[in-house]
Each structure stands twice: as structure tokens, then as C-alpha cells.
Amino acid sequence: MRYLLVEDNLELAEAVVSRLALDGHAVDHAASLAAAEDWLATTEYDLILLDVMLPDGDGRDFLIRSRARLEVPVIVLTARSQVSDRVVALDHGADDYLTKPFDFAELEARCRAVLRRRRGSARNEIALGNCIFDPVAGTLHCGPKTLELRSREIRLLEVFARHPGQILSKAQLMDRLFSHDAEVTENAIEVYVGRLRRRIGDMGVRIDTVRGLGYRMEAGG
């Protein structure tokens, strides 16, 4: 997936870019509307994350201007939170709306939800051994068999799929999977990994426990 992040707060932008990169997404960053126009002129994107208050104008005006020629879904990121702002942003053609400060896990969840709703050209399949995993649709195809996964299972499998053969600690998985609003213990990770194992066990995708360190996924073993 290729994202365009239009955000003038450089620290925040950097954090968002690095977080999305963990999922294997390529993210271009534009610090102004002018820069965003430049990127859009040369690159095809799957999703735009758009800040509202930018140094060279209002992100919503940009949204109205470009909605006519842009097919790309847009999620508005804004520090404005008033009731009417949300309505206005959605009326102007935004696909979703996220108020700053936001949870990265929620940002990812919303990106996925928007991509799923708008799914068309966007395909983001990952090969796992003999299987094809589509994290947007949440399906795992292995030969004739198709498995529909639930939200957290998709997320967990995606994290493993992005780091094949790599050991992921429970803490790392927690950071990636859960909103920090929620009080989650490492036990929950064990529960989820256990559940995912059972579901994909007969598809030839294996998740091993590396004692004391975490988990590792081996595909096609």
C-alpha cells in the first residue's frame, strides 16, 4: 500500500510514517498542500491522510477541490474536534475522520476499514508459503480452502506476515495490536496467538513459541 500523509507537524508525521512502515506500507510525507499536489501529480496512492490546518491552507478546501478528480480515499486528521467539524469533513467527501491525538492502532484500524469499504483496485496480498493472505479483506486462501479471519486475527497474522522468520516479543505484539487506551496484559497475547494457531493450523502456516523471547511464524513449513 502507498499512503500520502499531509501533515505539517514533523514529529507527528515522522512517527506516523515509521509506524505505517512497520506494516510494510510506503508513506510519502507532504508538509504542505503544495507539496501534496506535487506528490499527487506524480504518484498513485491507495490512501491519503490529510491534516486540516496546514500552513498554506485548509485541508478541507483541498478536499473539496480535489474530490472531483481524486478516486483515492481520504482520512482527515484534525485537532479540531467540534461536533459540526466531523459532519463538515464527511460532507466534503472524507471517508473517515480521526481526532488528534490518536491511537496508532486505531489509525491502522480505520485505514483498513476505509480500504475495505473502498476496495476496488487496491490489492495487498501477501504470500505465506502456499497461502495468499489479504489483510484488507481479512481472508487467507490456501488452494481450495478460504478462511475468513476476525479483526484481531487479521491484525496478528499481518504483523507476523510482515516479519517472516523474525521473533516478535509479546510486548511488540501488544504495541501493534492493542489500543493503549485498553488495559491489556501479556496473557491476552497468549490467548490470541493460541486462537490464531488453531484457526490456521491446518492451512500450513505455523506460529512457534520461542521460549523467553516471543513468537515466530514459519510459513510453508
Place this chain on the structure above:
Amino acid sequence: MIARAGRASGSIGRRLTLLLAAVAALLSVMSWAMVTGLARQAAERTQDNVLAASATTIAETLRTERGEVRLELPYSAFSMLGAISEDRVFYLVTAGRETLTGYPDLPVPTLDVTPPGRVVFYTGSYRGDEVRMASLTRVVLLGNEPLRTVVTVAQTRNGVRALTGELSQFAATLSVAFFMVAVGLSFFAARTSLRPLNEIAQAVSRRGPSDLRPLKRPAPTELAPLLDALNRLMDRLGQSIRRSEDFIAEAAHRVRTPLATVRAEAEVALRSIRDESARARLRRMIHAVDESSRSAGQLLDHATVAFRADHLAGDRLDLADLARRAVEALEPTAAMKDIEIRLYAEPAEMEGDAVLLDNAIRNVLDNAVKYSHEDTAVTVRVERMEKAARICVTDEGPGLGEGPTERLTERFRRGGNVEGIVGSGLGLTIAADVLRAHGGRLVLRNREGRGACVSLLLPSS
């Protein structure tokens, strides 16, 4: 709160009506007096004319015969008097100092000075009644002596009085009727001429809370300055509202942007830090950031609700649509906990403020998702009842805790079982305020077994 506009200093309409009615009363009295006066004059003149004709008729029969003045009293002389009224008639004919015929005690004044050939009228009193007299002097020759003869015919004035009285009463009735009609007309005139004013007032009060466009409507010249002033005021008001909205947005932006940076940095740091106590500290930091940004947001929303509740927008809306949109918006968040949101909605159209109702539904649904356990379901039902509509949100969470559930809608009050969950204590307050403004209410109860059921009850049109 809507402040009553000052103390009413009288009413223009009433003042105008009273003024016009006073003029009408004056005109009525004047016309009555004139009609009465004219009627009396006309009646008196008629009597005078007939008296004169009668005296003339008698005087014409005066002649001298064998050294004596003789006369006849023609019947017609009296019958013409009888024709105008039933009044009694008296007469007196004198020749020199001698009474020829009639009532000698009829008080005919100063007969000597009356020029001959002309009828002179007097008013006097005879036998207790007021009488009107007409005297005609003629000079006849008795032998070679000229002799002044005076014919006086008198008639009481009761009939004339009665006639004028009748006419005056008729005139009075007419005047009263005229006055009544005039009062009605002045009331109507006052109303009509004040109608543009009322129309402007209605046009202003019909408007929605954010409609500050200038009033463009034809108005009478006299109201143009008022309309101008009103439009200038609305322009200034609009500017100041825009300024304060911009200010709030800017303030929120200023507060939230660094918070967003702090939160993002903390999340990045979490990725690279292995030390468990440092991680716990970072999580607490993130939690605090979320608390403060949520409180800021909810406080602003609460203020918005308080402002808009006084000036509800009357949008035609379908609660099912609002619920569907709220569910869509919260689905990704719910999916993070593998919570399924089920929506069963039947169309429920009503009139209300879409922005506020949307906010109320979102707050209730957000609560349900927030407090629900993982892998559970939240159910949203939109039901249309006879005179009301209900949105029912049920969850399988820990419920509302012990104690009276009504208190949960109090400001900054949170349940006793919400530890560790980000909240401002304003969500249900906002929802309850919105419903109250729409004439509805929020009903909170614990479900049997587990979970809570929050109902938004709204009267529907």
C-alpha cells in the same frame, strides 16, 4: 435562557388604535351636534314659515266695511298649522288698540314698532307653554284714517321639540354606530400597518441558530432603518461568532497538536524500550494524554450542546440513518476489540437537530463499545412506537454498577466500575441534555445477567 426584551413601553398598536378611536369619537360627537342643530333649525324654520303663511292668509281677509274693520278666519289658515304638528294654535287680531278677535292675553310684544307688511317672529310663554308667534302688521284705511292692524298667529313648540328630539336621537344612534365602525377600522388599520414589523420579527425568530444572513425582504420605508440596523447587528454577531469559533478551533488545535506529538513519541519509544517499568510509565503517559484530550473534546461538545439546545435546528431526519452512521463510524474501533455492533433499525422520521442527536447517539454507542468486554456484541435497535421513537443500545459489559443509575448523567460523574478506561464523565450528560432539549429522555438500566441497556427516548412527530 431567552431574556425578555426589556420592559414593554406601551404598544404602538394600542396607541395608534386609541388615537384613531379618539378622533372618531370627536367626529361622532361633532356630527351629532351638527345634525341636531340643523334638525332644530329646519323644524323651527318650517314652523315659522307656516306661521307666517297662516298670518298672511288671515291678514289678507282684513277689510273695512261700513266704518268697521272686518275679517274672516279662513279654515286653511289653521289647517296648515295642524299639518306640521299636533300643537295648539292661538291667534290674536288687533286693530289699533282694540282686539278684533282671538286671545287678548297672548303676549305680543311692542306691536307699535313693527314695520307694516313684514312678518316678525317672537318666542314667548303662554299658558305655561313656550310658544312661537308670527305677527304681521297691516295698515288699513278706516274712512280716511290709517289704522294699524296686527295679525298674530302662535303655536306651542312641543311638536317641534319632539321632532327635533327624535331626529337628534336618530343622529346619536348613527354617531354611535359610526364610532363603533371607526374603532374597528382603526384597530384593523393599526394591525395592518404593524404587520410588516411582525413579519420581520417572525422571519428572524424562524431562523436556525447559525443563520445570520442579512434579512432581504421588502419593507415599508419607515422600517428600512430598523432592518438596516438589524442586518448590521447580525453581521457583527456573525463576525464575533466566527471569531470565537475560530478561536476555539485554534485553541483546540494548539492544545491537541503538541499532545498528538507527545502521544506519537511515546508510542515510538514504546517500540524500542524493553524495560517493563519504563513501558508502564509510557503507557500511563499515553493514558493521561488520552484523558486530557478527551476531556477537552467533551467539554467543547458540552458547550456546543448547551448553546444549540436553546436554538434547536429543526432538521427532518431519520433516526435509523443517524444510528447507521454512528455504527459505521465506531465499527473500526469496535473491531479492535472484536466487538460486533448489530444494528436493527426501522425508519423513524422526526424533526430535530441532526448534529446534536448524532452526538448523543455517538456518545451512548461509544460508551457501550468502550465498556464492553472483548469478543462480545453491542446491539443497537431503532424502534418506532406510537408517539415516540426509541434507540436502544445494549451491551454485554460490566453494567452500570451499583447505585442509582440516574446519577450517571450528572456532570463529571462516572460509574464505580470504570477504572482504567478513558472517559470524561460527560458523555451521558451530553446525551441526556440533547434528549431533554428535544423533549425526550435518557433511560439507563442494568440488564439481567450482565451488561447495560441505554435507551434514547424521543417524541416523534
